[in-house]
Amino acid sequence: MNPVLDVRDLRVEFPTAAGALGVVDGVSFDVGPGETVALVGESGSGKSVSSLAVLGLLGRGRIAGGSVSFRGEEIAGAGPERLRRLRGAEIAMVFQNPMSAxxxxxxxxxxxxxxxxxxxxxxxxxxxxxxxxxxxxxxxxxxxxxxxxxxxxxxxxxxxxxxxxxxxxCDPELLIADEPTTALDVTVEAQILALMRRLQREHGAALLLITHDMSVVARMADRVVVMYAGQVVERGTVAEVLSAPTHPYTRALIGSVPTVHTGRDELLTVIPGSVPNPADVPDGCRFHPRCPQAVERCRTEVPPVVRTGEGRISRCWLAEDAGRVPAPTGAPGTGAR
Ligand SMILES: Nc1ncnc2c1ncn2[C@@H]1O[C@H](COP(=O)(O)OP(=O)(O)O)[C@@H](O)[C@H]1O
Ligand SMILES: [Mg+2]
Incomplete structure (x- = not known):
């Protein structure tokens, strides 16, 4: 089936005094009809910017490359009138802070x-x-x-x-929910997630769910796109990625699922270090300074995007060394659907 949303090789830049700053760098994913796809990653990974780009809500930022196709229509660079009709009627958004809506x-x-x-x-x-x-x-x-x-x-x-x-x-075809339960306590979070799941089924909408919490991914999504420092580092079905993650960052995120006992705010401190500033991304693999498995090559050479299974990719030298084939650039890699 054709995807409702197909994002390919998306690049987003914001103007700064020092020139254009790239904060989303070659992001690709798609969402099928009635499907739930999660974008997951720590704060600052580029999840919100990627979704705002879909809706043409980048403010001073701009789409510097790639394509955004909604039901087959190219909407990257669509005019303000088209985007206004799209928002609300065909693509609806739920925000972290409900008061912003x-x-x-x-x-x-x-x-x-x-x-x-x-x-x-x-x-x-x-x-x-x-x-x-x-x-x-x-x-x-x-x-x-x-x-x-x-x-x-x-x-x-x-x-x-x-x-x-x-x-x-307005019965949207696509719902984008950006951390819709992050501001709520865990009991209310569970209720809102259950509500969204039920309504999505009843309305048959596709759902792009943004979260920093792997336990939300596990409960809600069919497929997952793991983002780090403006790039996709791993992508696949939730069942496969959660049971056998191939990227050390995915493993770290799975290991840092907040529990009722630890409290949700501790997530950020569980993986030592922090997401790099877009103006200062490390050489080689962007995750290498925080990666427990980094080897010399990771510090100097940018890892290729490697196909690790049907519809799965990983941006890691370890996956490459495991003898997998490099994926063609910008490929959606979603044969799993
Ligand atoms: N309006 C903006 N101008 C400049 N940089 C921005 C802007 N919005 C976001 N960024 C930067 O883009 C990166 C990704 O941000 P964001 O998409 O909000 O992350 P996430 O949603 O994953 O927490 C961050 O480094 C952030 O500082
Ligand atoms: Mg965000």
Missing amino acids: LDPLFSVGDQVVEAIRVHRPVGRAQARERAVELLREVGLPDPERRMRSYPHELSGGQQQRVGVAMALA
Whole structure:
């Protein structure tokens, strides 16, 4: 089946005083109809920038190379009018902070009604009916009354339920959720993830889920794209990547899954060191200064992208040395679907 979203060799740059700074460097992945693909990596890996590039929301940044194809249509470099129609109606977004999607000055009902009417030629009464139905679908108790609530009167979990309702308002083909549960406590997180999984099945939407948490990947995704320092370092089905990771960074992420006991904020300290600044990426493999398995070659030579199985790739000299064949550049490598 043709992918809903097909990102190939994406490069994104931001202007700086010292010239253009590349923060996303040759990223490729795709998302099939009804499929959930996770982009995972520590903070600063380029996950958000990659997804914002899809929606044409880069601000001062720009797509410096590659392609973004949505249902076969090239949308990298699409005009502002096309991108406006795309956002909300065909591709919807759920953010980490639900308040970034909600306006504190308007009632929940007015905002959901507006989200429906912006893209649909329906009357007010009909949109209102649909809004109540959506709030019920996302599990808000007493939706008729909730329509009149203001965002600040809701808990964080309830706000995110409204965020999900607004994202689903126009039955998008693709939902992009950027750390949708990172701001919530673990119990509420589990509820919101279960809700998203159920609604995605019912609506048949493709889901691009961004997270730093491998346990979220394990619970939610069909395939996973592991990002480090603006590049994809490993990609494959969740079942295969989690049971037999081929990149040391993937192994480190799996080993640093936060538990209820350790608390989620400890994740960043579990892998020693930090993601390099894009202006100062290490020579050779970008992960080598933090890699427990790095050998001399890793410090000086850029590792090739190696095909490690059906639909799987790894950007690591160890995978190459294991006798695997280099993958063609920019190939989606998704034969697993
Ligand atoms: N508007 C911007 N201008 C300059 N650099 C940016 C901008 N937004 C993000 N970056 C840089 O791009 C890199 C990737 O950021 P981001 O995609 O937000 O990471 P992630 O979502 O994986 O945490 C980071 O080094 C970040 O500092
Ligand atoms: Mg981010």
